[in-house]
Amino acid sequence: MTSSTSGSSPGALTLAARQWIIALSVFTVCAFALTPTEQRRPSGHRLPYLQRTIEIDKPCIVMIGNSTLDDSTDPVMLSQLLNTTTEKVQFPGSATAIWYLYIKNVLTKTTNKPQYAIIFFRDNDLTNPDYRVTGNYRTMIQDLSDGEETTLRRLAPSFPQPFVIESLHNHFAFIRQRTVIRDSIEQPIRELLVPPLAGTTAGEAWRMEGLTFADERLNKELLTRIQLVAEEDVDATHYNFGDRVQASFLPLMHDMLREGNIRFIVVRLRRLRDALGKPEPEKLVNYMADLRSWLEERNIPLVDFTHDDRVTPDLFAVGDHLSKTKGMETFTPLLAERLAPLVTNCVHQAAPSQ
């Protein structure tokens, strides 16, 4: 017998128990004392606003995507060029789970449905349902959810949180309000120290910090490298279109839009990799061929900018994001040119909307 679970020093166990009881008591007191009364944000709380926006603006074309859409397309210019009304709906960093929810819970439920829904994507985004469904994206998803969203939970297995975490969130306000508590500790300290040291208010200093660390002041090369590495990890296993498509949101989005009488168009954006003349990975070439056939079979137009050399490297700001000035000014007319023959149903005369 080399080990024993019997206490060789009985006092030690009592001391350890005492130590942890006191520690947990302090923890509980802190949690109760510092947690503010909260108004819980209900799931799907953004839906009414998003629906109302569509109802009021009545766009003929709705463009859905993430910041690559936001940085590349000017909806006002596009509306003028196409002589129609467009709405740009961008969720920063979003991927298919969020686009699916937007189509399901906003677009198909509005009374003034648009004629066209255009999704802007890169490479294999459309069949990557589990991409970007955790962290801050989870909150975004909850804000767009209508009920349990069982399909989403099934197709994006990373979305449901571990049981323990979900229970802690549901039952302990101080865990839900972590960031609020954290700010309530940090803010007084900033307000105490920043004004005498910086000669300005804490809020103004905060604003200046934002200016100092604005995108255009960051090292473009580094940011691009970080982005490429991050995406390389994600992309590596997801190139088999045949396997991926049935487990993705793509067929569901297509079905919902068809039932809602909304034409579905997809736009593949040019990546910095393509603009720099680096070859597409072979797996991606095969994947795209399969995606193209799948879309053709369903009569879904694909507008592919990957090989459009008019989108030059100097138009890119950070990673795959075009610059909001030169990049957007150049890309929007190119988009209009490619979309014009596809959106012939749009003959609205209404003023363009943002």
Add this chain to the structure above:
Amino acid sequence: MSFVSLTYLVFLPAVLLCYWLIPNLRFQNLFLVIINYLFYGWIHPCWCILIAISTVFDFWLGICLEKFPYRRRTFVTLSLCYNLGFLAFFKYFGFFAENVQAAANVLGFQLSPFTIRVLLPAGISFYTFQSIGYIVDVYRGHVKAQRNFIDFALFVSFFPQLVAGPIERASHLLPQIMRPRKWHNKILLDALPLILVGVMKKLVIADNIAVIVDRIFMLQQPTLLFLIVGTVAFSIQIYYDFSGYTDIARGSAGLLGFSLMENFRKPYAAISPSDFWRRWHISFSTWIRDYLYIPLGGSRVPSRWKFAAILLATMTISGLWHGAAWNFVLWGFFHGFVLLAYHLAGCGGRWEPSTKLGWMGSWLLMQTFVLVGWMFFRIPSIHWLIGAVPNMHFIGTDVELISTISVAVSLLFFAMPAAIVSGILHFDKPNSLIRSILMGFALFMIVIFLRGSGNDFIYFRF
């Protein structure tokens, strides 16, 4: 598996429960070996193959060293070639290929890029050095070759220190593996607060300061003041990150009845470079001293030039050990240069100033050198530094100055929990009420300040 993941929170108690219920030392060790491989292969199971090959090879070589003394040199060379070759392939191949290609381009030759994407196995630098240390110790006759394979496999792969050290010596860890271990309730009093301190250091201090550091070193053109704040922030981040890891490792090992060596002894109190290396990453610096610096001749060589060359080479290699990039090489060389300068000025070894003022001055000077070193360590690349320095202003515009102050206040805010850490370590009597209260605050702060699922430990990359 990360020490600061939910998985580990479940893994460790489950392991402890099973482990202490096993009545026999042999089975306890076997159980731990299985657990070590489970821990190591959690994300990439193929990594287990690498460590298994390394274990089998060094176990066999250790026995050969004793059985065939007339071939000792051959066996030790074989082990060094194998272990360092392994390390070179996985860690430095890409770096080497890239630099050969760049050098050829400079000379006018066009070499096509030859790169193999190799995933760097976590902790390879640590367990490789630990295995080399064992082989050299057997060669020198400092320890006997291990005849029990399970015990040796446990020595190489012991999970608390597998991924980022401390790099244990065979003479310290092997006897603990072979000796029966007994549960004492006192283990709870020592190990659990240490783990709590480690988690707090990592999740509350290091991870939050990492955000500040990353932002500053992402700037295209920082001011000098920004660079200083960023470097100070990084010095805090890396210390709390790595010492946090070590605390969790030592605490976890403690719960299993093992005692791991100390890795940090207030490094930022150092007054000379020798003093700094006696306090920072102790298991690594003593390894470098015993298995590289002294065998090369150390300070006993008659020629000053040779001494300088040995010192600079040792420290440059230690820099390269940290990562396959030129900034780590520069960091190591810089520390070698500072060590050499102090040595030549008669302030090497255990030198101490005689007056309080001298002590203050020495501390200030040494910490300035440490910070310059950390700047080299943290910069994204040498290219970045070369690009930024020529146009660098000291303070910059009003907006930049105010931003720097604002960032410095944030740094101060996130560094303040260090007081709680120090308190828990200072009031170390088991019945201390203050310690218990501080532990409560620590728990609260971990929950409030936790960022997402936590970053990887910095030293996991090495």
